[in-house]
Structure formats: C-alpha cells, structure tokens
Amino acid sequence: MDIRVQGPGPTAPFLSAKDLFQTEHDLSLPVRVRLQDDPDERTWAAHYDDYHVLNISRQAASSAMARELALHEFAHMVRHEQQHPSHTQSTEEVLYLALAGKRVERRKLSHCYQIANHMKDIYADDITLSVGPGEKLLSFLESSLAAAVVDRPETPPRHGLERLSPGTDPEITAVNAAFALALAERHDLVDDEHRLYDLAHVAAMDAPEVDFQEFKRRFRELAREPDTSTYRQVLVDATRSYTSSERLAAD
Structure with missing residues (x-):
C-alpha cells in the first residue's frame, strides 16, 4: 500500500x-x-x-x-476496488424502485440514505474486524448511541418540520441502534449483559413505529458475498419497511 x-x-x-x-x-x-x-x-x-x-x-x-478510523476507510477502499455490490449499487435507483408513486417525508428520505450507508459499513467492517480488535469500535458505538438516546426530543416534530440533527430523531436513532447491535453480534463483540442492549432497548421503545428487531436481523444477516440483484432487493425491502408508515398515511 x-x-x-x-x-x-x-x-x-x-x-x-x-x-x-x-x-x-x-x-x-x-x-x-x-x-x-x-x-x-x-x-x-x-x-x-x-x-x-x-x-x-x-x-x-x-x-x-485515529488508527481505527483509518482501518475502516481502508476497508471501504477495498470494497470499492472489489466492486462489491454494497459499494456500487446506486441508492437513488433503490429509492426509485422502492418508493415510486409514494409520498415520503424528506427527512425519511435522508434516513434511507443512512440505512444504505449502514449496509456499506457492515461490509467494510467485515474487513476492518478481520484485521484489528473491536474494543474501540464497540466503545464508539456505545458512546454514540448513548449520546443520541440522551439527546432525544421530548415531543415529535410538527408535520413538515425537520429536526436540527438526524441523530436526535427517534426513528433513525432506533435504526442506528439496530445497526450497532447487529454489527456487534455479527462479530461476537458483546455478551448478553452488555450496556449496548439496554441503550438499544431505550431507542427501540422511543420509536415503536420502527421494527427494531427486523432491522437488526437485516443488518446482522447480510449475506457475506451477495450478487448485485440480491443486494439491491435487500436494500429495496429495507427502504420499504422503514417508510411503510409514511405510505399508509399517504394512502
């Protein structure tokens, strides 16, 4: 290198x-x-x-x-050179396939990009955690989730208004929690008593409209080497799942 x-x-x-x-x-x-x-x-x-x-x-x-951040970005570079589907699939194409003809709030569209980025990170960290220990990454996930849970607003935003920070939105915080726990379980970084479970439980309770367990399963069980079609469908399904309440309201 x-x-x-x-x-x-x-x-x-x-x-x-x-x-x-x-x-x-x-x-x-x-x-x-x-x-x-x-x-x-x-x-x-x-x-x-x-x-x-x-x-x-x-x-x-x-x-x-710093070292762990560099390792993570090197892993993204490897995935790019491999032309891995998670790093070549257009998120815009997925949104078109998943949401054509549906009305979706702008903030939730931005969250869909974050869901796609989480999947990219899963595949990057499959590499990261194959070369380095996961203790610092686990601590980072725990502290980030703790900060988001503490920073959650007391009341939901009025219709049409966006929160100042996506990290304070209970819905995407629940998805972020599902991602953190899925990554930790995928690589056996936590035991049953780890604090991450308590934080994730709080995040899930704050956003009952998000199927936390389903998102955790989606992230944790991503196929190690999917083909392009399979990966696209996984991302389409996740997008539809996250925006399902929006579609019902619009219909």
Missing part, C-alpha cells in the same frame, strides 16, 4: 493502520490522506480512477480512534 499524508499533522496512525491492514488485505491504488482543519469534518473516503482519498480532520487524526 502506498500512503501519502498531505498537510501538517500526525502520520503515525495511518502508517500503523497500513501495517495492520496489510497483514490480511492490500490496495491496488495509492491512498492520499487529506487532513482537514475543520474539527467537525467527518472521516470519509473518496475514489478516483488512479487513487483513493481519505479525508479526516486533524482533531480526529490525533484522537485515540
């Missing part, structure tokens, strides 16, 4: 991640790490014809999660 860090900032986490990643996987294309000044800049990967880009804030690059 060829990694080049662009701009002043720490390089050790990326080199450490590279060394660990190469024990099981490799990338054909070089990686450019772009350090961003904005501390709120999310970590994400971009893909081009002859290289990948890992975008990360300097604050995140200096955090205790």
Whole structure:
C-alpha cells in the first residue's frame, strides 16, 4: 500500500493502520490522506480512477480512534476496488424502485440514505474486524448511541418540520441502534449483559413505529458475498419497511 499524508499533522496512525491492514488485505491504488482543519469534518473516503482519498480532520487524526478510523476507510477502499455490490449499487435507483408513486417525508428520505450507508459499513467492517480488535469500535458505538438516546426530543416534530440533527430523531436513532447491535453480534463483540442492549432497548421503545428487531436481523444477516440483484432487493425491502408508515398515511 502506498500512503501519502498531505498537510501538517500526525502520520503515525495511518502508517500503523497500513501495517495492520496489510497483514490480511492490500490496495491496488495509492491512498492520499487529506487532513482537514475543520474539527467537525467527518472521516470519509473518496475514489478516483488512479487513487483513493481519505479525508479526516486533524482533531480526529490525533484522537485515540485515529488508527481505527483509518482501518475502516481502508476497508471501504477495498470494497470499492472489489466492486462489491454494497459499494456500487446506486441508492437513488433503490429509492426509485422502492418508493415510486409514494409520498415520503424528506427527512425519511435522508434516513434511507443512512440505512444504505449502514449496509456499506457492515461490509467494510467485515474487513476492518478481520484485521484489528473491536474494543474501540464497540466503545464508539456505545458512546454514540448513548449520546443520541440522551439527546432525544421530548415531543415529535410538527408535520413538515425537520429536526436540527438526524441523530436526535427517534426513528433513525432506533435504526442506528439496530445497526450497532447487529454489527456487534455479527462479530461476537458483546455478551448478553452488555450496556449496548439496554441503550438499544431505550431507542427501540422511543420509536415503536420502527421494527427494531427486523432491522437488526437485516443488518446482522447480510449475506457475506451477495450478487448485485440480491443486494439491491435487500436494500429495496429495507427502504420499504422503514417508510411503510409514511405510505399508509399517504394512502
């Protein structure tokens, strides 16, 4: 793997991640790490014809999660190079197939993109967790879910209004909880007494219209190597399930 860090900032986490990643996987294309000044800049990967880009804030690059964040993005790059269906399927195509002729609230459409991203993350973390320990990832999932549960609003928004943060929306928080628990169970990161179960229970109770158990099953049991048609149908079904209450209201 060829990694080049662009701009002043720490390089050790990326080199450490590279060394660990190469024990099981490799990338054909070089990686450019772009350090961003904005501390709120999310970590994400971009893909081009002859290289990948890992975008990360300097604050995140200096955090205790820096190596794990890099490993996760390297895994997305592998999936991209593999042309894995989770990383090639157009979310817009899925929305068209799943919701044609239906009226769906804009915030729920944005949540459908998040559901698709969760599925991408499942497949990326199948790789991430094959090369590195899952303790930090589990702690990150737990703390993120705890913050979202605490931050939930007391009352639902009025019709037509969107919440300031999708993380405070009980419905997508329940889906996020299903994703976190599914990923942890898929890789045997938790026992029955783990706090993640309590947090997920609270999130599910706050959004009874979301079939929490069904979403957890969908995420946890994603086929390891689906073909394109199978993966598309899984995502279409998840989209229809999440927006089913909206469709009933519209009909």
